[in-house]
Amino acid sequence: MKYDYLIVGAGIFGSVFAYEAKKRNKTCLVIDKRNHKGGNIYCENVNGINIHKYGAHIFHTNDKEIWDYVNQFAEFNNYINSPIAFAKGKFYNLPFNMNTFYQLWGTKTPAEAQIKIQEQKKAFGKENPQNLEEQAISLVGKDIYDTLIKEYTEKQWGRKASELPSFIIRRLPVRFTFDNNYFNDKYQGIPIGGYNVIIDNLLKDIEVKTETDFFENREYFESIADKVVFTGQIDEFFGYQFGTLEYRSLKFEHETLDIENYQGNAVVNYNDAEYPFTRIIEHKHFEFGKQEHTVITREFPDKWEIGKEAYYPINDDENQQKFDQYKALAQNTKNVIFGGRLAEFRYYDMHQIIGSALVKIKKEFNEN
Incomplete structure (x- = not known):
């Protein structure tokens, strides 16, 4: 035919x-x-x-x-979508918002958080950022970069942040509201x-x-x-x-657990380099499942070569x-x-x- x-x-x-x-x-x-x-x-x-x-x-x-x-x-x-990041022994809300700043510094008002970020940008930022590291610090300061960006990004891309192009992170969302909704879309x-x-x-x-x-x-x-x-x-x-x-590739490890709720959220990022995976996904939370068991997936970044799945x-x-x-x-x-x-x-x-x-x-x- x-x-x-x-x-x-x-x-x-x-x-x-x-x-x-x-x-x-x-x-x-x-x-x-x-x-x-x-x-x-x-x-x-x-x-x-x-x-x-x-x-x-x-x-x-x-x-x-x-x-x-x-x-x-x-x-x-x-x-x-309201992912959480686990970094340096603590949980932080994503994207960066007033909850994150409170968890990081104890700041309670947008003005306090803005002052903190501006001080760090002034101390550590660059006028013309040449790479991802410089760009991130110039956008959000050193504390957020060191805690929530650096190690996760280097795991994800398999390169030092100072060797990655700045455009990857140029549109980093920063909100001065208590809003954990990752997307701005309607x-x-x-x-x-x-x-x-x-x-x-x-x-x-x-x-x-x-x-x-x-x-x-x-x-x-x-x-x-x-x-x-x-x-x-x-x-x-x-x-x-x-x-x-x-490309960058990914590997996935799926595991069924005989418990109702493993992590209380669909997506938890693991930022620190000591964890080989970048995040754990608990799928039932996408559809508000009430099952007595759960399934989690650890997601590992992987070097791509011909024959592997091309993701990024x-x-x-x-x-x-x-x-x-x-x-x-x-x-x-x-x-x-x-x-x-x-x-x-x-x-x-x-x-x-x-x-x-x-x-x-x-x-x-x-x-x-």
Whole structure:
């Protein structure tokens, strides 16, 4: 059978594209090398608890159009992301807000906290920060940097903070209100029943083949469709001819515990270098579960190499220059649409991936 579109990758981008193409009476085949649909938002049900298999995913957006769009496929609960950091033997609220400043210094008013931060910025900050360390200190002072940023960031990226680019932390949220809501977005929540509900509804009545690697039979797959929608790594698509793009990877250790409540919060960051993991996720709290058992996941940062899962693109100057070369090739490649986190070498939130897929669909069908 000849398809209108072969879609490589059953994550959000590929699933939205397939759904929209089908709506326009096009035939699609979706393939994915993993043994499941959903990409990184896949949930595995373990004794009634939906496990975020590839790390915590909280849907959030300010875009009403995107929010209305995704609500076609699932009902969302009212979960608010309020992570906690464990650092130097104490718990701190995130993002940095009046609770954090009180926990750190005992300051009780916004004026007191602002004075404290300004004093530290003046003493330790740099006028033109050249790296992440200098940028962070110039934004929030040395105490917050030393306690809540330095070791966590160095674990996450596998490099010293003084060797990381400043832009990574330039938009660090600092609030002078008692507000633990991590996101500023108007719409936020977790799909009731987990993210698989969304993916299953997007791909309903669309042919999907899992455990199917595009690159193992590339010539065949390219021959069975008029166009390819590619959501994998763009450098792999072009045979790494300009070199590999760099990522950080992750490893996960899942554990079922015979207790009702392990840590009292969905996400607890472990900032100190003595802990090899960056955070522990307790999944039942995403959906306010009342089960008598719980499942936790320790998330470990990992050095990426070819063959490992690519999670966070390293968007430094060297990688960006390589990507620009691949992007130029992509723009001149006929009958292939590149989209999603790996194909666009961008760290996308879920709502941004949906937005990107809808933009590509409109362009593809001349609906702009």
